[in-house]
Each structure stands twice: as C-alpha cells, then as structure tokens.
Ligand code: 5GP
C-alpha cells in the first residue's frame with residue numbers, strides 16, 4: 505500500500521535504520537525510541553492489525569518472534585531481557601495500521617504498561 509508508512513519503509517521508499525531484512529520480514533529502529541533498544545519487526549506484506557491474521561499466517565508470526573529473538577541476541581540484550589509487544593487497534597495504542605512487533609530493551613521495563 506503506497507499510503508502505508510511501514511510498506512514504504514519495507515520497500516525502501518522511506519529511509520529507516522534497518523537491522524534485519526529477508527524476503528518476508530524487515531526490522532528497523534523506531535524513530536521515537538521508548539528504550540535504549542526499540543526495534544520494529546514487520547512483515548513486508550501489508551496486514552492492518554493482528555486481528556486480520558489467519559491460520560495461514562502461523563509461520564509468519566512465528567518467524568517475526570524468532571527474528572526479534574535473534575536481533576535481541578545481536579544487540580546484546582538477550583540475557584538482560586526485553587519485551588515484545590503487539591498493539592492492536594485504538595485501546596491497544598496502535599498508531600500504524602501495518603502490524604509490527606515492538607522489541608524493547610536496554611532498560612528495566614515496568615508493569616503494568618501505561
Ligand atoms: P504503534 O503505536 O502503532 O504500536 O507503534 C508505531 C511505532 O512506529 C511507534 O513506536 C512510532 O514511533 C513508530 N514509527 C512511526 N512512524 C515511523 C517512521 O516513519 N519511522 C520509524 N522508524 N518508526 C516510526
């Protein structure tokens with residue numbers, strides 16, 4: 505989708521600091537980081553919300569989590585720990601309607617989240 509900011513990042517039309525990319529997934533640094541490490545893991549395919557996923561997306565979602573785990577190891581936060589977050593729709597705090605897995609780390613997270 506040309507009017508989707510994350511599709512445009514995936515396509516390389518909008519610059520981003522990418523830390524991982526393959527044929528299905530791209531990961532890049534958040535423009536307004538909420539932690540020393542704040543990375544977005546997204547599918548290249550446009551999917552608006554996690555409610556739009558179906559069983560055939562099982563492998564894709566699993567790969568997003570495994571990619572986040574791999575990036576956490578590469579960024580040196582695997583042992584100290586990190587948080588993975590999907591925000592869904594309005595009450596979930598979703599602003600960009602192209603699914604993305606937040607990888608947050610490098611500081612102590614608090615619970616409950618705001
Ligand atoms: P949401 O609130 O939808 O779960 O999270 C969207 C995230 O995307 C936010 O953390 C926001 O800072 C990030 N973001 C929005 N626009 C851009 C952009 O153009 N570039 C990058 N790198 N991150 C963005």
Ligand code: ZN
Nearest residue numbers: 508511550602
């Ligand atoms: Zn998109």
